Amino acid sequence: MDTGLSGFIKKLPLEVFKLKSISEISHDVFVLSFDKKHDFLPGQVVAITVEKTIPPRLYSICSGKDEKDISVLFNIKHDGILSPLLAALKEGDAIMVSPPFGAFLGDEKPAWWIAAGTGVAPYRSMLRSGLANNKKLIHGGRTTDSFYFENEMLDAFNENYIRCCSQESGEGLYNGRLTNWLREQQQLPAGQMYYLCGSSEMVVEVRDILISKGVEIDKIMSEIYF
Numbered sequence: 001m002d003t004g005l006s007g008f009i010k011k012l013p014l015e016v017f018k019l020k021s022i023s024e025i026s027h028d029v030f031v032l033s034f035d036k037k038h039d040f041l042p043g044q045v046v047a048i049t050v051e052k053t054i055p056p057r058l059y060s061i062c063s064g065k066d067e068k069d070i071s072v073l074f075n076i077k078h079d080g081i082l083s084p085l086l087a088a089l090k091e092g093d094a095i096m097v098s099p100p101f102g103a104f105l106g107d108e109k110p111a112w113w114i115a116a117g118t119g120v121a122p123y124r125s126m127l128r129s130g131l132a133n134n135k136k137l138i139h140g141g142r143t144t145d146s147f148y149f150e151n152e153m154l155d156a157f158n159e160n161y162i163r164c165c166s167q168e169s170g171e172g173l174y175n176g177r178l179t180n181w182l183r184e185q186q187q188l189p190a191g192q193m194y195y196l197c198g199s200s201e202m203v204v205e206v207r208d209i210l211i212s213k214g215v216e217i218d219k220i221m222s223e224i225y226f
């Protein structure tokens with residue numbers, strides 16, 4: 001019997017949608033879109049699969065709450081099951097999608113939004129839903145093409161958009177991991193929220209750095225991609 005999260009995900013109701021668009025926005029990284037049938041709150045996820053026999057995987061919505069379509073951002077895991085199949089889809093193909101859900105929700109209060117890789121997706125939804133005021137976006141990636149939606153983020157955040165690039169250098173980029181950038185900060189703003197989104201390793205390491213710098217645990221909200 002499936003228990004826990006995987007059991008919960010398998011029981012989600014799924015509806016069939018026609019893929020409206022799919023595009024590769026960076027090497028092995030795609031945005032796919034389909035009709036918005038249900039309202040959602042910025043930061044929520046949907047479960048997606050391509051056929052009943054494959055358990056759905058979760059994807060953060062990266063489009064704004066008032067847009068006509070729902071979009072998600074994903075990268076191909078070459079040893080994974082679903083993401084290579086999603087990347088091979090064409091416009092008009094059928095996908096199965098759950099209604100949106102989740103508690104990693106943005107609001108209008110000051111916060112730092114911290115992401116690694118495709119973990120930037122929920123923040124793009126929050127940005128496009130009007131929640132970018134008083135925010136700093138710190139995004140980590142290995143290569144200079146890892147900063148998905150870079151132009152949009154630059155327009156929205158200016159100097160409050162920190163791109164931490166660990167394996168390449170480039171104009172305007174911090175050369176190093178986002179955890180190094182965080183360690184170098186003398187003082188972190190108190191009393192505000194810190195949102196963390198990405199792999200479990202990144203979330204745990206960032207959480208430890210924040211706590212070591214005096215951030216209270218109840219000011220840290222995490223979304224772990226596994």
Ligand SMILES: Cc1cc2nc3c(=O)[nH]c(=O)nc-3n(C[C@H](O)[C@H](O)[C@H](O)COP(=O)(O)OP(=O)(O)OC[C@H]3O[C@@H](n4cnc5c(N)ncnc54)[C@H](O)[C@@H]3O)c2cc1C
Nearest residue numbers: 057058059060073074075077079080081082083118225226
């Ligand atoms: C809340 C949440 C939100 C998410 N949002 C996003 C998002 O916006 N964008 C995004 O790209 N991803 C997101 N993810 C991750 C996504 O759900 C999938 O995990 C990802 O796309 C990989 O799916 P896959 O089927 O290709 O890989 P899977 O087949 O699920 O495999 C994933 C990895 O685990 C390894 N693996 C599989 N089974 C085992 C095993 N038994 N033992 C050891 N290793 C194993 C595989 O080799 C692979 O590297 C999110 C996850 C969560 C939980």
